[in-house]
Each structure stands twice: as structure tokens, then as C-alpha cells.
Amino acid sequence: MERTFIAIKPDAVQRGLIGKIITRIEDKGFKIAGLKMIQVTEEIAAKHYAEHIGKPFYPDLVKFITSSPIIAMVVEGENAVAAMRQLMGKTNPANAEAGSIRADFSQEMSYNSIHGSDGPESAEREIAIYFKPEELCEKWQTMSEIMKARLEG
Ligand code: IDP
Ligand code: MG
Numbered sequence: 749m750e751r752t753f754i755a756i757k758p759d760a761v762q763r764g765l766i767g768k769i770i771t772r773i774e775d776k777g778f779k780i781a782g783l784k785m786i787q788v789t790e791e792i793a794a795k796h797y798a799e800h801i802g803k804p805f806y807p808d809l810v811k812f813i814t815s816s817p818i819i820a821m822v823v824e825g826e827n828a829v830a831a832m833r834q835l836m837g838k839t840n841p842a843n844a845e846a847g848s849i850r851a852d853f854s855q856e857m858s859y860n861s862i863h864g865s866d867g868p869e870s871a872e873r874e875i876a877i878y879f880k881p882e883e884l885c886e887k888w889q890t891m892s893e894i895m896k897a898r899l900e901g
Contacts, residue, residue, distance in 0.1 A: 750828040751781060752865045753874035756819035758812060760861040761785075765853055766819055769862060772849055773823055776835060782822035782875075782884040788814050795877050808858060820878045829871050832864040 756769050773780070788796070793810045800806050823832055837848025841860055844851035854861040865871035875884075 749824055749826065750868065750871075751822050751824045751875060752828045752832050752871045753863075753878065754821045754823045754832060754865075755863040755878075756821075757859070757861055757863060758816040758818060759859040760853060761817055761819060763853075765861065769849060769853070770819075770821075772835060773821075773832075776825070776831070778823045778825040778828060778832070779888070780821055781824045781886075782820075782879050784820050784878075784883070785817045786820055786878070787817050790814055792877060796874060805858070812858060822875055822879060822884055829865055829868055833866065836862050836864050 754773070756766055760766070760769060770780070790810060793813050794801065797806065797809060797813070800809060825831065834845075835849060837844025837850035839850075839860065840857040841850040841854040842856075846852075849862050850860045865874050
């Protein structure tokens with residue numbers, strides 16, 4: 749099982765798409781191991797987007813990501829990093845595959861609704877920026893386990 753860092757970006761939060769985007773992730777069968785709404789500060793943005801510092805779009809990217817809250821999530825499942833990138837679609841929604849989150853919910857690259865780590869190392873790094881280890885939930889007892897335990901007294 750692999751973990752990836754996913755964020756629902758300010759444009760999608762503002763447009764009331766939190767539920768629809770989380771539904772796509774749950775429908776795929778992935779487990780949400782951590783979730784919170786946070787206001788990204790400039791310091792957090794600089795850590796998250798360190799690889800883009802100095803690029804022409806960086807100042808606008810920071811203004812956007814700090815503009816209103818995001819939903820930060822740790823998503824867990826088989827091949828989660830690559831599978832979530834596929835579910836999200838390409839960076840530019842105009843080139844994203846039909847049926848992907850970016851293709852279906854956004855129109856332009858600057859406001860493309862969702863972030864997902866681009867590799868296992870980025871995932872580990874980004875999860876550590878947004879979550880403390882104790883904020884990630886490990887214990888998932890199934891309903892059948894709970895009911896069996898109740899029957900057994
Ligand atoms: P990714 O989000 O698909 O991993 P990155 O290249 O890591 O794409 O870029 C991070 C974010 O910065 C993108 O999701 C997009 O919102 C924004 N971005 C990237 N390239 C450009 C650009 O050329 N113009 C405007 N925004 C960009
Ligand atoms: Mg990226």
C-alpha cells in the first residue's frame with residue numbers, strides 16, 4: 749500500500765466541489781488516512797512548491813494557494829501516487845483526459861482544482877509538510893470485525 753498527498757485547491761473549495769472530488773477518490777476504492785481544511789500560509793506554500801520557486805508562474809501560484817482554504821488529504825491505496833495522478837488528469841485541464849477530475853471540473857492550468865504528489869519521495873515530503881504522524885489514522889476495524897467481537901462478548 750502506498751500513500752500520496754492530495755489537496756483540493758481553493759478554486760474547487762470555493763465552488764463547492766469538495767464532496768464531488770472526495771467521491772471520485774472514494775469511488776476508486778482509496779482510503780483517506782488523513783484529512784483537514786487548512787489556510788495555507790506563504791511559508792507552507794514555499795515549502796510545498798519549493799521546486800517552482802523562481803519560475804514565472806510562482807508568484808501567482810502562491811497568491812492563489814494562500815487565497816482561501818484547501819482540503820489537505822493523505823490518500824492510501826495500491827499504487828496511490830500514480831493512480832491519483834491518473835484520476836486527476838494532466839496539469840493543463842485542456843489536455844487532461846475526459847473523465848479526469850481536472851478535465852471535468854476546471855478550465856485552466858492556474859486553477860486546476862486538485863494537487864497530487866508526483867512521486868513517492870514527493871509524497872513523503874509533502875505529507876510531512878501538512879500532517880503530523882499522529883494525525884494519520886491507522887486503525888480501521890471493519891463492521892464485520894466489530895459485530896463479531898460483540899457476538900463473542
Ligand atoms: P502538477 O500540479 O500537475 O504536479 P506542476 O508542474 O507541479 O504540476 O505545477 C504545480 C502547479 O502550478 C500546477 O498544478 C498549476 O496549477 C501551476 N502551474 C504549473 N505550470 C504552470 C504554468 O505554466 N502556468 C500557470 N500555472 C502553472
Ligand atoms: Mg507537481
